[in-house]
Amino acid sequence: MESNRIKLTKQSTGKRIWTYVGKNKMLLLIAFLFSILGNTMSVFTPLLMGKAIDTLVGEGSVEFKTLRNILLMMLLLYTVSSLFQWLMSVFSNKAANYTVRELRKDAFLKLNKLPVSYFDRHSHGDVISRLTNDMDAVSDGLFQGITQIMSSIVIIGGSFIFMLTISPLITLGVIIVTPLCFFLASFIAKHSKVMFRMQSSLTGELNGYAEEMIENQKLVMAFGQEEKVAAHFKEQNQKLYHAGQKAQWYSSLTNPTTRFINNIAYVLVTVMGALLCLSGRLSIGNIASFLTYSNLFAKPINEITAVTTQIQSAFASAERIFALLEEEEEISALEPYEELSNCQGNVEFKEVSFSYKSQVPLIENFNLKVNRGSMVAIVGPTGSGKTTLVNLLMRFYELDKGHIFIDEKDIHYIKKDELRQSIGMVLQESWLIRGTVAENIAYGKEGADREKVIEAAKAVKAHGFIMRLPNGYDTIIEEDGRNLSQGQKQLLTIARVLIMDPPMLILDEATSSIDTRTEIKIQEAFLKMMEGRTSFVIAHRLSTIREADIILVLEKGNIVEQGNHKELLAKKGFYYRLYHSQFTS
Numbered sequence: 403m404e405s406n407r408i409k410l411t412k413q414s415t416g417k418r419i420w421t422y423v424g425k426n427k428m429l430l431l432i433a434f435l436f437s438i439l440g441n442t443m444s445v446f447t448p449l450l451m452g453k454a455i456d457t458l459v460g461e462g463s464v465e466f467k468t469l470r471n472i473l474l475m476m477l478l479l480y481t482v483s484s485l486f487q488w489l490m491s492v493f494s495n496k497a498a499n500y501t502v503r504e505l506r507k508d509a510f511l512k513l514n515k516l517p518v519s520y521f522d523r524h525s526h527g528d529v530i531s532r533l534t535n536d537m538d539a540v541s542d543g544l545f546q547g548i549t550q551i552m553s554s555i556v557i558i559g560g561s562f563i564f565m566l567t568i569s570p571l572i573t574l575g576v577i578i579v580t581p582l583c584f585f586l587a588s589f590i591a592k593h594s595k596v597m598f599r600m601q602s603s604l605t606g607e608l609n610g611y612a613e614e615m616i617e618n619q620k621l622v623m624a625f626g627q628e629e630k631v632a633a634h635f636k637e638q639n640q641k642l643y644h645a646g647q648k649a650q651w652y653s654s655l656t657n658p659t660t661r662f663i664n665n666i667a668y669v670l671v672t673v674m675g676a677l678l679c680l681s682g683r684l685s686i687g688n689i690a691s692f693l694t695y696s697n698l699f700a701k702p703i704n705e706i707t708a709v710t711t712q713i714q715s716a717f718a719s720a721e722r723i724f725a726l727l728e729e730e731e732e733i734s735a736l737e738p739y740e741e742l743s744n745c746q747g748n749v750e751f752k753e754v755s756f757s758y759k760s761q762v763p764l765i766e767n768f769n770l771k772v773n774r775g776s777m778v779a780i781v782g783p784t785g786s787g788k789t790t791l792v793n794l795l796m797r798f799y800e801l802d803k804g805h806i807f808i809d810e811k812d813i814h815y816i817k818k819d820e821l822r823q824s825i826g827m828v829l830q831e832s833w834l835i836r837g838t839v840a841e842n843i844a845y846g847k848e849g850a851d852r853e854k855v856i857e858a859a860k861a862v863k864a865h866g867f868i869m870r871l872p873n874g875y876d877t878i879i880e881e882d883g884r885n886l887s888q889g890q891k892q893l894l895t896i897a898r899v900l901i902m903d904p905p906m907l908i909l910d911e912a913t914s915s916i917d918t919r920t921e922i923k924i925q926e927a928f929l930k931m932m933e934g935r936t937s938f939v940i941a942h943r944l945s946t947i948r949e950a951d952i953i954l955v956l957e958k959g960n961i962v963e964q965g966n967h968k969e970l971l972a973k974k975g976f977y978y979r980l981y982h983s984q985f986t987s
């Protein structure tokens with residue numbers, strides 16, 4: 403449903419970066435003030451140096467007193483200038499860090515607002531790469547860029563003014579050569595930008611692949627795919643290496659090229675200065691000062707071109723971060739909102755159509771009415787759309803057509819968190835967070851105390867095994883619940899839903915083999931939880947199916963049969979065949 407999504411305007415990457423950097427105007431201003439003070443002082447020193455030289459070449463005598471004063475002055479200026487430049491980098495570093503902190507926060511918060519389909523399209527590694535590698539690149543580029551630009555403005559402007567005061571004619575010579583450097587630098591930058599972009603995107607891909615492989619290491623080993631996986635990784639890594647090499651190759655051309663042109667300018671200044679000196683219009687000290695100024699003038703230009711590598715890489719990374727930030731968001735609900743307080747659990751699917759990909763139709767014109775407290779068993783061959791149906795009820799995906807009503811309220815008008823809090827979900831995969839057992843059980847209910855946690859655990863008969871864990875309810879569950887068995891994990895997720903006390907349930911029965919005692923426990927826990935609640939069970943067990951009020955038999959996204967166990971068997975249709983193929987020998 404397109405209208406359910408917020409459209410965000412597209413802005414250029416530079417502008418968007420500024421919206422973040424600009425929030426730290428005060429810090430930038432302070433940094434800039436220190437830059438003006440520090441760099442003006444260092445720009446002033448060549449003038450003093452020229453004067454010092456002229457005291458040495460005075461006719462027959464050296465003015466030691468003046469020379470000493472000038473040298474002391476230069477020492478003082480250099481010292482204070484270094485201090486100010488250090489302060490400038492402290493403040494610009496702060497501005498860069500604050501900027502990236504905000505950007506990282508927004509990117510992370512954005513993840514919670516994206517539709518599930520975004521994660522279908524992007525690998526986890528790629529998303530993580532945007533939040534880590536790309537953020538680092540932006541941070542480095544920003545810091546280098548800010549300090550460089552601030553210093554450059556003052557140094558270029560200052561040395562230009564001092565050069566003019568010494569000799570407008572030679573200044574003109576220097577000025578004519580400078581645009582050449584800019585032209586060359588931007589020409590090279592254009593080419594390397596494409597490569598930097600490719601480098602960032604390949605880094606994301608490689609991270610995605612590495613993450614997938616690490617997650618599925620057992621699978622890789624079990625199927626002896628180590629060599630194949632390593633070969634694929636090597637190939638991807640090689641691609642990344644080439645993109646990085648190319649980007650560096652182009653950008654490394656910038657600095658030597660601009661330096662070469664500057665050196666030509668340097669020779670030009672020397673020749674012109676010598677001629678003016680011979681004609682008596684300039685002193686030796688003036689030439690020495692001018693040469694230093696022409697160097698100072700060119701230095702920031704060279705340095706800027708040197709940091710363009712980092713700045714470009716930062717831009718490429720920023721583009722990937724903003725692409726994430728500009729993704730269409732899921733909105734919580736359409737207005738006017740409907741309240742779901744006192745939810746009874748009457749559910750209706752009305753003329754619902756949905757497909758993950760527009761060219762592959764899945765659910766078409768689906769209708770179903772479920773009364774409160776009923777238990778609906780959804781059965782059907784793999785890929786028939788069982789999970790999809792519950793995904794739609796949870797609004798993980800938007801419908802292409804039709805409506806789903808809860809208590810006669812269209813779920814698109816019910817705020818997402820309210821809707822999802824009304825439906826407890828227990829899936830085959832265990833959905834455990836890193837934290838203690840108690841924290842995992844209390845996850846769904848804010849403020850649930852230890853008493854409630856134990857009560858829920860006891861109700862699903864998980865208390866016994868929890869007490870046998872090394873630290874009972876305070877045992878830390880490792881990532882993905884690695885230190886628990888499949889059955890134990892499921893019992894914890896059932897306890898979590900029980901504590902939520904939702905009026906509706908979605909249960910996905912485990913297909914993997916769990917020992918019979920645990921299976922009975924889980925079955926009992928499920929039944930206890932389903933009492934009085936509207937339940938949708940993706941059913942794999944005969945006992946569940948037999949007890950269901952309605953059995954939905956799905957095939958290719960459509961209900962092919964509907965009724966209770968007895969009625970469906972009597973029909974001797976699809977269910978009858980499915981039942982015999984799955985549950986009887």
Ligand SMILES: Nc1ncnc2c1ncn2[C@@H]1O[C@H](COP(=O)(O)OP(=O)(O)OP(=O)(O)O)[C@@H](O)[C@H]1O
Pocket residue numbers: 522758759764782783784785786787788789790791
């Ligand atoms: N995120 C997705 N993107 C694209 N297609 C999908 C996605 N999830 C499922 N599908 C496709 O939709 C169809 C229905 O999938 P669904 O997961 O609903 O089936 P199921 O009946 O739950 O299967 P199973 O019993 O194997 O879990 C399948 O053809 C599947 O390939």
